[in-house]
Amino acid sequence: xxxxxxxxxTVRTPAAVKAVGDYLGIRRDxxxxxxxxxxxxxxxxxxxxxxxxxxxxEIRAARRIAFFGxxxxxxxxxxxxxxxxxxxxxxxxxGVRVLGLMFRMLPTALTVTMVGTAMLMLAWVLLRRYxxxxxxxxxxxxxxxxxxxxxxxxxxxxxxxxxxxxxxPPMFSKDxxxxxxxxxxxxxxxxxxxxxxxxxxxxxxxxxxxxPNIWRDTPAPYGPLFLWLGRCITALxxxxxxxxxxxxxxxxLAGVAMIVWGLPRLARRCGVSEVAALWLGAANPLLIxxxxxxxxxEALMLGLMLVGIEWCLRAIDSGLPLxxxxxxxxxxxxxxxxxxxxxxVAGAATIAASSLIKITSVLAMGFVGMTLARRLGATFPDLGxxxxxxxxxxxxxxxxWRRSTVALVTSAGLLAAILVIVVIAVCEFTGLGYxxxxxxxxxxxxxxxxxxxxxxxxxxxxxxxxxLLGLGDHTTAILALTRPLAAAIAAVIVLRMLLGTLxxxxxxxxxxxxxxxALVLLFPVVQPWYLLWAIIPLAAWATAPGFRLSxxxxxxxxxxxxxPNGGEIAPYVIARSAMTTAIVVGLLMFLAFGSxxxxxxxxxxxxxxxxxxxxxxxxxxxxx
Numbered sequence: 189x190x191x192x193x194x195x196x197x198t199v200r201t202p203a204a205v206k207a208v209g210d211y212l213g214i215r216r217d218x219x220x221x222x223x224x225x226x227x228x229x230x231x232x233x234x235x236x237x238x239x240x241x242x243x244x245x246e247i248r249a250a251r252r253i254a255f256f257g258x259x260x261x262x263x264x265x266x267x268x269x270x271x272x273x274x275x276x277x278x279x280x281x282x283g284v285r286v287l288g289l290m291f292r293m294l295p296t297a298l299t300v301t302m303v304g305t306a307m308l309m310l311a312w313v314l315l316r317r318y319x320x321x322x323x324x325x326x327x328x329x330x331x332x333x334x335x336x337x338x339x340x341x342x343x344x345x346x347x348x349x350x351x352x353x354x355x356x357p358p359m360f361s362k363d364x365x366x367x368x369x370x371x372x373x374x375x376x377x378x379x380x381x382x383x384x385x386x387x388x389x390x391x392x393x394x395x396x397x398x399x400p401n402i403w404r405d406t407p408a409p410y411g412p413l414f415l416w417l418g419r420c421i422t423a424l425x426x427x428x429x430x431x432x433x434x435x436x437x438x439x440x441l442a443g444v445a446m447i448v449w450g451l452p453r454l455a456r457r458c459g460v461s462e463v464a465a466l467w468l469g470a471a472n473p474l475l476i477x478x479x480x481x482x483x484x485x486e487a488l489m490l491g492l493m494l495v496g497i498e499w500c501l502r503a504i505d506s507g508l509p510l511x512x513x514x515x516x517x518x519x520x521x522x523x524x525x526x527x528x529x530x531x532x533v534a535g536a537a538t539i540a541a542s543s544l545i546k547i548t549s550v551l552a553m554g555f556v557g558m559t560l561a562r563r564l565g566a567t568f569p570d571l572g573x574x575x576x577x578x579x580x581x582x583x584x585x586x587x588x589w590r591r592s593t594v595a596l597v598t599s600a601g602l603l604a605a606i607l608v609i610v611v612i613a614v615c616e617f618t619g620l621g622y623x624x625x626x627x628x629x630x631x632x633x634x635x636x637x638x639x640x641x642x643x644x645x646x647x648x649x650x651x652x653x654x655x656l657l658g659l660g661d662h663t664t665a666i667l668a669l670t671r672p673l674a675a676a677i678a679a680v681i682v683l684r685m686l687l688g689t690l691x692x693x694x695x696x697x698x699x700x701x702x703x704x705x706a707l708v709l710l711f712p713v714v715q716p717w718y719l720l721w722a723i724i725p726l727a728a729w730a731t732a733p734g735f736r737l738s739x740x741x742x743x744x745x746x747x748x749x750x751x752p753n754g755g756e757i758a759p760y761v762i763a764r765s766a767m768t769t770a771i772v773v774g775l776l777m778f779l780a781f782g783s784x785x786x787x788x789x790x791x792x793x794x795x796x797x798x799x800x801x802x803x804x805x806x807x808x809x810x811x812x
Contacts, residue, residue, distance in 0.1 A: 229685075229702055230694060232730040235459035239336035242318060250318045250337060254345040256780050257311025261349050263304030264481070264752075265356040266290070270297025272357035273754035275365060275398040278429040280357075294757070299765040299772075301359075301752045306773045308349060309473050309744050315345070316740070319467035323737045339452070342463045346448070346471050350480055354441075358433060359481040362754040365398035367485070368432050370408040371418030374620065380408040380415055381623030394427050400755075412620035413544035414485050419618075433483065440483050444475065446491025447724065450498045454697050454728040457501060468739060469720075469727035473747045478717035482754075485545055486717055490724055492542030493549040497697065499535030500556045503528045504563045532560070536603050540610035547624075548721065551682065551703060553607060555696040557599045558689040566595035568691040596690075640714035640746075643667070643674035667712075674710035681706040701726035716746040 242250060269281055270290030281287040290297045316323060318337045337345075358364050369385035372395050378388050385396045386404040396404060408415060417439060425431035448470050455465035469475070479487040503510065510529035512521055525533055536556065543550035569584035585592070615622055639645050647670040651663025685699040694702075705722035708714060723739050730736070751757050 229688075229698070232726075232732040232735050233458070233460075233695070233698055234731045236461040236464065236731055239334065239461070241338055242335050242341075246318065246335060247341075250315065250341070250345075252780065253311050253314045253318075254348055256776075257308045257315070257345075258348040258352075260304040260307025260309075260311060261352040261476075264301050264308065264359070265304075265352040267297045267299075267301030267304060268356040268359050268481075268752060270294055271301045271752045272359050273362045273364075273752070274357055275394075275429045275433075277394050277397055280430050295761050295765060298752070298757065298761060299768050302765050302769040303772050303776075305473075305477075305748070305752075306769055307776065308476070309747065310773070310777070311349075312467075312471060312473055313740060313744070315471075316467060320461070320464040320736060323733055323740060336461065337463050339462055339466075342466055342471075343448075346466070349471065350444075350476060353476065353481045354437065356481060358483055358754070359752045360477055360750045360754055361482040361484065362398065362400050364433055364436055364483040365395065365429075366400070366403050366408075367410075367414075367418055367436055367483075368422070368429065369393075369395040369399050370410070370415060371422045371432075372427075373408075374415045374419040375422040379621070379623060381620070381626065382407055394429065398429070408624075410485060411544035411546060411624055412618045413541060413614050414488065414546075415620060416614075416618040437480070437483050440479055440485070440487040443485075443487030443489070443491035444470070444479060446495050447475075447487070450491070450494030451724065451728055453498050454494060454501075454725075457498075457505070458695055458697055458729045460728060460731055464731070465727045468736060469724040472720070472723060472743050474717055474720055474723070474743050477747055479720070482717065484717050486720060489542050489545040489549050490720060492538050492545065493552050494724070496535045496538030496540075496542060497552055497556065497700070499531050499538060501535075501559065501696070503532035503535065504556075504559050533606060536606040537610050540607045541614070543607075544611065544614050548704075548707065550607070551707070552700050553603055554682075554686055555689050555700050555703075557603045558686050559696045560603070561592075561595045561599035562690055562692060564595035564598055566592040566599075566690060568592065568687055640716070640718075641711055642709055643670040644712060644714075646670050671712045674712075678706045678710040695729055697725055698729035701729055716750060719743070719746060 267290070269287055270293055274281075274291070279291070281291055290300075315337075317333060318335075319342065321333050321336075353359075366385070369389060370380045372393075373380045373383065373385065373388045376388070380388075384403070384405040384407060385393070385399050389396045391397075391404075418436070421432055421435040421439075425435060448466065451465050451469050452462035455462050475487075478484055506528055508528040509526050510532060512524050512526050512529075536553065539549065539552050539556065543553075567585075567588050569582075639648070644667065647667035648663060650666050650670075654660060654662050682703045685694065685703045688694040689696050689699045701722055704725055708718050708722050711718065719742060723743065726735065726739070751762075
């Protein structure tokens with residue numbers, strides 16, 4: 189008789205772990221394993237249909253949530269009179285009897301601001317019931333609510349939450365004062381890419397005094413278009429800090445307006461609900477707190493980028509001729525763009541202009557180029573995750589490589605020509621030259637060691653381990669290794685998304701969002717508002733509940749890590765304000781929403797609640 193062989197033990201995955209993996213889209217289906225990155229990434233997207241309008245009782249509930257968030261925005265604006273990022277000189281409320289009172293009561297002002305911040309974020313999360321439905325559909329016992337806010341209703345809510353910040357001082361960052369100093373350097377005819385505010389203007393200049401110390405001796409890291417706009421503002425306002433800050437906030441609002449214009453159109457192009465995309469992208473606390481209240485130039489960069497992408501895709505997806513005549517025609521006019529072709533040219537030029545605000549948005553040009561090449565006849569086969577898949581892909585590519593090469597060269601040549609023309613025109617018109625493309629200028633932000641950057645935090649942690657083991661502090665050397673390695677990984681992901689766009693496996697908007705996500709996570713320096721580079725494009729394409737839940741959690745957590753004064757506050761002051769905020773917000777929730785239990789259950793999965801609490805959504809008890 190043969191001996192019995194021992195049966196190896198079977199490792200069983202706990203049901204809870206399987207549920208979490210399925211929910212987040214990271215557990216592979218045994219029946220059909222993803223063949224490549226495209227299969228996994230495409231699980232983030234699903235088409236969304238149109239929804240009927242809200243019923244009267246639901247409209248009342250949505251208005252209550254909107255009013256709760258509006259009160260929070262007003263409290264933030266009022267608290268910023270004492271806890272905002274005021275300039276060192278020319279403080280507009282210094283010495284004013286009523287308004288200046290908050291400036292002399294930092295703990296009170298901080299508490300008011302934190303209460304308003306919590307109220308606005310809670311209102312944003314609660315409003316999701318009327319914009320995207322459930323964020324955790326797999327753990328609810330009821331079907332998703334079938335009705336949503338209309339676009340007009342949502343626009344009114346968004347305006348209600350944004351208007352109070354128009355009258356508030358800068359918040360969460362002092363970067364706007366760096367903008368003023370660099371604009372003054374440009375207005376004086378000096379090169380802002382070679383000299384910092386302290387050396388150019390002097391340490392006692394009104395603009396230099398308000399610039400954070402870390403940026404006083406560094407050149408400008410921004411594109412020439414933004415500095416030229418700042419120079420125009422300086423020509424109008426002179427050394428009046430208040431007027432210049434207001435003008436820069438108007439620029440930021442123009443960028444936000446372009447985001448609100450482009451985001452729903454791209455969402456509709458991707459088969460995603462307009463209101464859902466605007467809720468996650470435009471009403472995001474990160475956008476309100478940092479692009480409007482914080483006055484960051486990401487608003488202009490993202491707004492121009494979205495508008496440019498929409499115009500380009502409008503031309504490419506239309507199916508109409510891009511030229512006036514047939515390519516074989518001998519007439520020169522036949523090679524001129526048609527009306528549709530001019531939309532493509534305008535869109536590409538707008539994306540190029542956005543890169544002249546911050547260079548990172550030039551990444552979108554590559555995905556527009558791949559989409560255009562596909563329109564011109566280029567194809568690329570599906571790539572598998574194994575070497576055999578690559579060999580099969582190249583075999584499929586052989587019959588069409590000539591046509592695909594011509595299409596790729598034509599697309600790349602056209603867009604590269606537009607990009608070069610716009611860059612040269614702006615650089616020569618502004619007189620700022622090409623110093624913004626120097627490696628030293630582009631790496632200005634690397635002076636900051638940001639804990640939100642994966643390669644930076646790995647380098648810092650490894651260096652600290654070496655210190656604890658007595659091996660010395662080798663943090664700088666480790667960062668010199670982790671940061672280039674992270675950049676190489678990001679480049680591989682971007683290349684994979686480019687090929688996925690060319691093969692038609694992923695929509696270009698989704699590919700841009702995924703690439704921006706890789707860029708943000710693997711960037712040497714990550715500021716909280718950088719997350720919007722990824723969240724806003726993905727809001728127009730990604731509909732997976734796991735993505736939306738992760739974006740909501742990240743937005744809420746990251747929105748709280750910076751103090752409203754853009755600097756440091758004593759820890760004990762923060763602790764006292766946080767405890768007071770928790771009590772006050774809980775009381776306000778009770779007063780605003782009755783018992784509050786229906787609204788708590790609206791954001792809490794049923795499996796994590798106590799038995800006996802009522803389920804459902806706000807307003808469901810009265811809906812037939």
